[in-house]
Amino acid sequence: MRVLVTGGAGFIGSHVVTALRARGHDPVVFDVRTDPASDVRAPDAVRAALNGVDAVCHQAAMVGLGTGFADAPEYVSRNDLGTAVLLTAMAEAGVRRLVLAGSMVVYGEGRYECAGHGVVRPGPRAEEDLAAAWARATGGSAVSLRYHNVYGPGMPRDTPYAGVASFFRSALARGEAPRVFEDGNQRRDFVHVRDVASANVTALESDPHAGALTAYNTGSGIPHTVGEMAEALSKAHGGPSPIITGEYRLGDVRHITADSTRLRTDLGWKPEVTFEQGMREFAAAP
Numbered sequence: 001m002r003v004l005v006t007g008g009a010g011f012i013g014s015h016v017v018t019a020l021r022a023r024g025h026d027p028v029v030f031d032v033r034t035d036p037a038s039d040v041r042a043p044d045a046v047r048a049a050l051n052g053v054d055a056v057c058h059q060a061a062m063v064g065l066g067t068g069f070a071d072a073p074e075y076v077s078r079n080d081l082g083t084a085v086l087l088t089a090m091a092e093a094g095v096r097r098l099v100l101a102g103s104m105v106v107y108g109e110g111r112y113e114c115a116g117h118g119v120v121r122p123g124p125r126a127e128e129d130l131a132a133a134w135a136r137a138t139g140g141s142a143v144s145l146r147y148h149n150v151y152g153p154g155m156p157r158d159t160p161y162a163g164v165a166s167f168f169r170s171a172l173a174r175g176e177a178p179r180v181f182e183d184g185n186q187r188r189d190f191v192h193v194r195d196v197a198s199a200n201v202t203a204l205e206s207d208p209h210a211g212a213l214t215a216y217n218t219g220s221g222i223p224h225t226v227g228e229m230a231e232a233l234s235k236a237h238g239g240p241s242p243i244i245t246g247e248y249r250l251g252d253v254r255h256i257t258a259d260s261t262r263l264r265t266d267l268g269w270k271p272e273v274t275f276e277q278g279m280r281e282f283a284a285a286p
């Protein structure tokens with residue numbers, strides 16, 4: 001299968017390209033990082049890139065939490081406008097298969113069960129209607145993989161948009177202790193980038209429902225706290241123990257974990273890298 005991988009030079013995209021090649025597919029990278037003209041917001045460039053393509057694996061995005069509200073126009077431009085231009089070009093070109101990066105962020109603060117108040121669901125959640133509308137209108141199939149905290153080799157580093165594992169890893173490389181915000185007990189599902197890449201390949205090779213968007217939580221299935229992750233990295237790196245700072249970041253959610261069972265049962269995907277193995281490897285990575 002010839003697969004256009006948008007964001008194919010990025011952290012997850014580059015692993016998807018490797019995983020596709022290993023399965024005998026023909027990935028084509030489309031990423032502004034390697035070619036400024038390969039911008040998902042540029043209709044002509046996207047149209048040209050879709051030539052002869054069987055499927056699209058959409059990973060291009062501006063990622064992270066942002067450093068302030070001034071970042072909002074650039075996020076909307078790259079992520080919303082970029083996706084809209086891509087979907088339009090796919091509809092015109094008759095490319096009917098799409099696997100796209102979703103995110104645990106759609107859950108917002110999530111749903112909790114409280115002994116006193118029963119089920120509590122704080123705040124409204126965003127919809128992912130754009131891709132669903134594209135699938136309905138074109139008869140295409142779309143699979144959204146809601147990645148949890150992806151980590152592993154090639155992770156972006158030393159930018160405010162990098163993930164927490166990368167911040168800790170950079171601190172250890174400087175000989176400093178990882179600084180853990182809040183009380184360190186925030187729960188996350190750390191999933192290895194090779195497992196996320198294989199989830200993309202599995203979704204591309206699957207036979208999803210035409211005319212529909214199917215969303216799958218994509219996590220290891222075994223949550224860990226941010227403090228445990230910092231400990232595991234410090235230990236594996238042989239560096240100083242983490243410091244719990246009590247600081248916090250506006251916009252951070254207390255716990256984000258989800259049940260990823262459906263991705264296993266529907267598509268037969270299985271994560272291969274355990275937390276212990278993955279953190280050991282990441283701590284030692286150059």
Ligand SMILES: NC(=O)c1ccc[n+]([C@@H]2O[C@H](COP(=O)([O-])OP(=O)(O)OC[C@H]3O[C@@H](n4cnc5c(N)ncnc54)[C@H](O)[C@@H]3O)[C@@H](O)[C@H]2O)c1
Nearest residue numbers: 007009010011012031032033039040060061101103147150
């Ligand atoms: N890393 C995680 O933990 C995580 C968690 C949840 C969701 N995601 C999602 O996974 C996807 C990939 O994330 P990543 O961690 O690999 O990030 P990344 O920043 O390493 O990769 C994104 C790539 O997209 C490219 N890109 C940005 N704007 C573009 C544009 N307009 N046109 C073409 N290419 C463009 C960048 O150059 C970069 O190479 C994103 O949609 C992200 O939101 C990541």
